[in-house]
Amino acid sequence: MFARFTGTSVIIAGLCLSFLGSFASVGVTAQDNPSPRRFRMGNGRVVTAEELSTMLSGPPSRSLVQGTNIRVNQTGPAAETTLVIDPRDPQHIIAAAMDSSQLAVRVTPYVSFDGGQTWEQQSPVRNFARSPDGRSVKFQNQSDPVLTMDSEGNVYVSTIMWNTDRSDNGVFVYRSTNGGRRFSAGVPVVAHIGESNPAFEDKDWITADTTGGPFNDFLYISWTSIGDGSRILFSRSTDRGMTFSTPQIISDDRGVQGSMPRVGPQGEVYVIWLHSRRDRRPEIVVDLSTDGGVTFGADIHVADVHPFGRLRALARHGGSLPSLAVDRSAGPTRGNLYVVWADRRSGDVDILLSRSTDGGMSWSEPIRVNDDAPGNGKDQFMPFVTVDQTTGDLVIGYYDRRDSVENFLVDYRVTWSSDGGETFAPSIKLTDQPFDPSAAFRFIRAANFTCMVPFMGDYTSLAAHQGVIVPLWADTRNGRSDIFTQPMAIR
Ligand SMILES: [Ca+2]
Numbered sequence: 001m002f003a004r005f006t007g008t009s010v011i012i013a014g015l016c017l018s019f020l021g022s023f024a025s026v027g028v029t030a031q032d033n034p035s036p037r038r039f040r041m042g043n044g045r046v047v048t049a050e051e052l053s054t055m056l057s058g059p060p061s062r063s064l065v066q067g068t069n070i071r072v073n074q075t076g077p078a079a080e081t082t083l084v085i086d087p088r089d090p091q092h093i094i095a096a097a098m099d100s101s102q103l104a105v106r107v108t109p110y111v112s113f114d115g116g117q118t119w120e121q122q123s124p125v126r127n128f129a130r131s132p133d134g135r136s137v138k139f140q141n142q143s144d145p146v147l148t149m150d151s152e153g154n155v156y157v158s159t160i161m162w163n164t165d166r167s168d169n170g171v172f173v174y175r176s177t178n179g180g181r182r183f184s185a186g187v188p189v190v191a192h193i194g195e196s197n198p199a200f201e202d203k204d205w206i207t208a209d210t211t212g213g214p215f216n217d218f219l220y221i222s223w224t225s226i227g228d229g230s231r232i233l234f235s236r237s238t239d240r241g242m243t244f245s246t247p248q249i250i251s252d253d254r255g256v257q258g259s260m261p262r263v264g265p266q267g268e269v270y271v272i273w274l275h276s277r278r279d280r281r282p283e284i285v286v287d288l289s290t291d292g293g294v295t296f297g298a299d300i301h302v303a304d305v306h307p308f309g310r311l312r313a314l315a316r317h318g319g320s321l322p323s324l325a326v327d328r329s330a331g332p333t334r335g336n337l338y339v340v341w342a343d344r345r346s347g348d349v350d351i352l353l354s355r356s357t358d359g360g361m362s363w364s365e366p367i368r369v370n371d372d373a374p375g376n377g378k379d380q381f382m383p384f385v386t387v388d389q390t391t392g393d394l395v396i397g398y399y400d401r402r403d404s405v406e407n408f409l410v411d412y413r414v415t416w417s418s419d420g421g422e423t424f425a426p427s428i429k430l431t432d433q434p435f436d437p438s439a440a441f442r443f444i445r446a447a448n449f450t451c452m453v454p455f456m457g458d459y460t461s462l463a464a465h466q467g468v469i470v471p472l473w474a475d476t477r478n479g480r481s482d483i484f485t486q487p488m489a490i491r
């Protein structure tokens with residue numbers, strides 16, 4: 001979820017399904033005395049929560065046309081994907097997404113034991129957590145899942161949770177000791193329970209140190225705390241997710257969003273985020289810790305971002321949130337850092353890459369990653385970068401409209417570089433059919449809603465191991481957002 005802070009109210013773009021407080025402004029209002037809770041539709045009809053849920057989780061409005069792409073989710077809509085490949089058994093892949101098949105949004109894991117060919121959808125992770133004083137507290141909504149795995153194969157998923165009609169919210173981490181099939185109760189990293197005017201904790205990202213170094217199996221998590229302005233907060237766990245350190249502010253300025261921590265080959269911790277300012281262009285910055293996440297320094301400029309507004313038929317701003325990968329391979333590109341983002345400097349939205357070969361101190365001039373003709377007016381957006389740590393290959397996935405004459409239908413493409421970003425392979429279109437992103441809107445309008453829907457999410461994900469890429473993207477070909485994969489070998 002990507003919340004914007006305006007004035008005194010938090011606008012959670014697109015979450016009308018679950019953030020019922022926003023219904024009033026979009027034609028659907030919660031009735032007083034909500035027992036059972038009832039909702040007034042745009043056409044005046046009043047329905048119960050159960051009826052609304054049925055409408056929203058009904059069958060897709062179009063037949064299931066799947067081609068050779070593999071649909072991962074069973075229920076949906078689903079979006080905001082994350083996945084990890086188990087390096088001890090690369091056929092074992094754990095994925096997660098936010099699932100909106102019920103009235104609330106729930107973080108739902110999916111597990112594959114055959115390299116991503118078939119998937120078992122698991123129960124949503126538990127939507128209650130221990131509060132700091134030991135009570136069990138239940139939340140209605142979860143989103144922003146991010147997976148990581150430690151060196152022993154424990155799987156962790158971080159989420160935000162919040163309540164629809166109260167201000168309780170927080171960031172939580174769940175652990176699975178059986179390969180992603182079952183997760184613990186949520187452990188709070190930060191939690192606001194019963195506070196009168198709490199900050200809203202948003203956009204978490206988690207990663208584990210698996211370097212075998214002095215900080216091996218430490219967990220690092222960062223997120224955006226939205227209250228008096230927005231700031232990037234950071235916490236670590238040195239006991240495999242049982243407890244987390246007191247959050248510390250690591251951003252030097254406010255107006256920040258979209259952080260992502262990654263671990264370098266020496267166990268150094270890098271965190272990037274987007275920093276927006278009134279007086280000049282937004283910039284991507286990185287912060288560094290060399291003591292296992294205890295202290296950070298001054299924010300380091302990576303690149304300016306030439307921003308863009310909402311892309312056609314997409315509920316979000318299209319994704320100028322940055323993505324970071326660090327090369328921990330044994331090859332010649334070991335230690336390289338890569339940041340990708342969407343950027344409009346060339347006149348239309350492209351995927352840009354900047355590289356650091358000196359541990360994040362300095363960054364290359366951005367290069368254009370997408371390989372269509374420059375200035376052709378076509379959107380590329382929502383990129384994600386990873387490094388195959390067994391080969392040092394750099395892999396980038398992104399949405400692409402180059403094949404849509406009207407710059408409307410969307411495909412998903414990947415490209416990779418085996419020389420540290422000097423040259424890239426021709427991109428490969430993985431979608432076996434393009435999709436109409438407005439389908440997510442149509443799905444909701446069918447139930448007489450008129451509201452923004454987050455079903456394409458704010459991020460996609462991909463992983464690469466031993467020359468196999470496993471992407472995971474949100475795709476509305478079925479009239480709602482589903483999540484698809486198409487594992488492919490590049491070596
Ligand atoms: Ca800092």
Ligand SMILES: [Ca+2]
Nearest residue numbers: 348349350378
């Ligand atoms: Ca473009």
